Amino acid sequence: MKTLVILAHPNIAASRVNQRWKEELLQYPNDIAIHEIYKEYPDWNIEVPKEQRLLEAYNHVILQFPLYWYSYPPLLKKWFDDVFAYGWAYGSTGDKLKGKKVGLAMSIGDKKENYSPEGSVSFTLDEVITPFKASTVHVGAVALPYFAVFGASFQASDEEINRSAKEYIDYIFTYQQ
Ligand SMILES: Cc1cc2nc3c(=O)[nH]c(=O)nc-3n(C[C@H](O)[C@H](O)[C@H](O)COP(=O)(O)O)c2cc1C
Secondary structure: OOEEEEEOOOOHHHOOHHHHHHHHHOOOOOOEEEEEHHHHOOOOOOOHHHHHHHHHOOOEEEEEEEOEOOEOOHHHHHHHHHHOOEOOOEOOOOOOOOOOEEEEEEEOOOOHHHOOOOOOOOOOHHHHOHHHHHHHHHOOOEEOOOEEEOOOOOOOOHHHHHHHHHHHHHHHHHHHO
């Protein structure tokens, strides 16, 4: 398998977008591995060496999640805090993520036009994900352009979500090599 998707949804059973995306990812078992951290760690006790070995095995990693308060769901933030450790991810001997391509696949509740300086959010999505980009730089990885679907709370129709699932696969394959 060539791409690792770290999927972080606190309630995937109630999800429209991330659940549909997951179904689409499952159609490509030879190319895409899915690692659902909320399923793997219901007690939030992340097995750091296991996560690090998993990341070491892939050069292309996607973090898939619904945007919560302009950020990651909390277990994904903890995953970063625990797994991207000194001496492994950064520091004089911490080079294990160096050169890896890392992307974000996000479902966004609000409308696209609100993510602009003039919109109700006041910031673009590219600005919102600055902490991710800074973290990627810090560990010497390559931040890929993000993939996102907007209007995920109410507006997006089943048709749009189905289309986004196909586009998500195209996005993964574009950056897989
Ligand atoms: C706790 C919480 C925080 C949220 N914060 C945001 C936010 O900051 N910006 C936004 O556009 N949508 C926000 N939303 C909406 C989610 O992004 C949206 O419900 C999700 O992307 C839908 O994907 P799903 O169908 O896979 O659950 C939030 C939702 C919840 C439950």
